[in-house]
Amino acid sequence: MNKISIRNLSLTYSDGTQPLRDISFDIPANQISVIFGPAGGGKSSLLRTLNRLNDLTDLQVQEGSVLLDGSDLLDPSLDVIQLRRQVGMVFARPVVLPLSIKKNVTYGLEVAGETNKDHLSEAVESSLKKAAIWDEVKDRLDDPAIALSGGQQQRICLARVLALEPEVILLDEPTSGLDPISTGKVEESLQDLKREYTIVLVPHSVQQAARTADQAIFLLQGELIEVNSGELMFTNPQDPRTQDYIQGRFG
């Protein structure tokens, strides 16, 4: 079943440059879809279209539609706040808010108006557990989150998205600043998380793409070159450009 369907999507900056041109593909539910390709290919722009974070920039949708469970999330009358709870995002650099560990996790719930202390504490424990960091921080939930290591901070960022019980999780190079052990932990969590969530990942390397992808999407300079299952994409790519990129001939 497809969670998200992208049809003929083109994005454009106010100066006329187009980071994405005529993109169409589907994102199946409860799988990890990996969008990969060289820098400047439009991966982040695409990801940020899915929770309308591009609204904060001068990047506009020129044409096309993005259907989430059948309804167009680009509809100008859509409740963007609600959408962002449904489609959570983890960024490349772990940016914890200047709050305690606990407050970071409950932030999304609190701005949504949740005040029940029991609900909030439950959400803290369950989402920190899902993000595989509960054991490391359970005794110091009131400490500032910034005191944690980069890898721990990134898992706090994941936990704070999970606390909102989203349906889709977007990850933009979530492990680019992490050591291999932390990276392994995050990748492992993703495999568990896909049972409950639909995951869209921009990986920080082709190797990570190959390790994690159920479905892979290759973007090159704003164009979609190839969509395939992860297995086929990295063993038997159909397009020569995909093959060249995966084998490291450019990029």
Place this chain on the structure above:
Amino acid sequence: MTMKLSARQYKQRLGFSLLTLMTFLTIIPIMGVVIYIIYLGLPAINLEFLTGFPREGMREGGILPAIIGTFYLTLGTAIFAVPLGIGSAIYLSEYAPDNKATQLIRIAIINLAGIPSVVYGLFGLGLFVLFLGFGTSILAGSLTLSIMTLPVIISTTEEALRAVPQSFRTVSMSLGATKWQTIRRIVLPQALPGILTGVILGLERAAGETAPILFTVAAFFLPRLPNSPLDATMALPYHLYVISTQVPGMPIKIQYGTALVLLAFVLSMNLVATAIRSRARARRQW
């Protein structure tokens, strides 16, 4: 290879020494002023001077009405300028579209800061004292000082807001917060120390100004305390001007004593601002 210093290194040493010398040259007048005023003013400071009313044509007694007057004027300025200044800064930094109109507003604010204070005084006389009929009063004086202080508060607050990393805003909005929730819960608390510093520096300037209060509030000699915002009052900077130039036979220690009290008033505000800033810097997490 020789062990002699090359010409380049000599030049570097020379430059370095020159810069050090310049720094010392700047400190000398500052220290000079402070020491000179303390030396000549301290003998005047006693309980009667600080809590009494002026007597014998201001040549004896205390300066309480001027101290209280300056306190009220600073407070009045804070009441008008702080909410207005912070509000406009939040609008300009967080909400205003980046267009010609906004640029024009910014330029206007920057230029407002360059207007000589005596011009503000004349404007206050025209608008508040005469046109709006507030008379020479604490209200008229505070409003005049507020207009003069606004640009300082607006530009420092805007700077403090801009210093908060953009990524905090993006993350907050990505978690479903509205723009206002983001500002109130994340941006403002982070910018608060910077804002407070700007506010205090602005008020400090208001407390020490003579020209804006000259036509709008300050009384030459009024040996009682104001009991309404529509009363005129004595104020430290103007009182200092009066006793330094307008009263023959004025004892020097009364003049410098008054200057010392004004200096202490302003410098203590400065100390508070510095304390807030350094505490915030130590706690800052980004």
